[in-house]
């Protein structure tokens with residue numbers, strides 16, 4: 001995990017060495033940032049194409065920095081982890097997500113991403129559980145998304161955290177499955193409810209026979225383990241048809257909608273649900 005992490009940091013610095021997104025500048029701006037004011041959440045729908053219903057939305061963080069402009073989460077989440085600020089940020093992001101999801105119809109679910117640092121901290125999980133309980137948001141409507149990299153950091157701790165979240169009623173999704181450091185043993189050992197197939201497979205599975213076989217195998221494994229299977233990064237009708245054919249009916253991607261603001265979500269729900 002260390003090596004992988006170091007690799008990411010090096011690549012990140014190479015690309016942004018001379019830019020305002022340099023990691024030193026990012027860290028500095030993050031330390032000085034007003035999290036409540038500068039961060040917001042956008043929401044991307046997840047569809048069940050068998051019943052043609054919206055299942056819910058995944059909350060994705062956005063940072064509008066006064067000095068740097070829009071900074072993507074792939075950059076600021078690692079920076080927040082490195083500066084020790086991520087758990088404070090996570091709580092604020094979850095609070096903002098709940099503010100929005102509270103207004104949705106009760107049948108719609110909310111997907112929340114946790115960082116590796118959150119997942120490996122007993123304290124962070126305690127605070128997240130308290131936050132959700134205090135807000136009176138039904139934990140059964142929440143799916144916590146975690147990555148394999150997060151689990152690799154401290155497997156025992158991660159499993160403890162996942163068990164605590166599940167005991168409170170939340171569901172767990174293993175995110176980006178198939179990318180990076182994928183291991184089938186995670187499917188064997190982790191307390192899971194859903195697996196999200198990484199968009200790299202979804203997007204090549206209608207072209208590349210091996211990607212197709214891998215996607216099919218993941219869908220079958222999920223089905224025999226009793227996990228829900230969600231395909232992300234669905235951009236085309238052809239991808240949708242291929243996924244439907246192999247029995248994966250829970251889909252997310254630009255084909256349906258890009259992540260949208262809280263206001264746009266209300267409109268989207270109104271347009272896409274039969275009353």
Ligand code: C2E
Pocket residue numbers: 044059060061072073074077093113114115145175176199232233234235252253254255259
């Ligand atoms: P992720 O959790 O895998 O989120 C999916 C990413 O794929 C999002 O990028 C989304 O905008 C993008 N996406 C969705 N559909 C499509 C598609 O059809 N095609 C393509 N090319 N991309 C699609 P985003 O919002 O930039 O987030 C990137 C990553 O940052 C997320 O990946 C997640 O790992 C992390 N992240 C985002 N928000 C949060 C947060 O609140 N907390 C934590 N810890 N991590 C977050």
Ligand code: CA
Pocket residue numbers: 058113145175
């Ligand atoms: Ca996610």
Ligand code: CA
Pocket residue numbers: 175176196198232
């Ligand atoms: Ca993902």
Ligand code: CA
Pocket residue numbers: 176
């Ligand atoms: Ca990702």
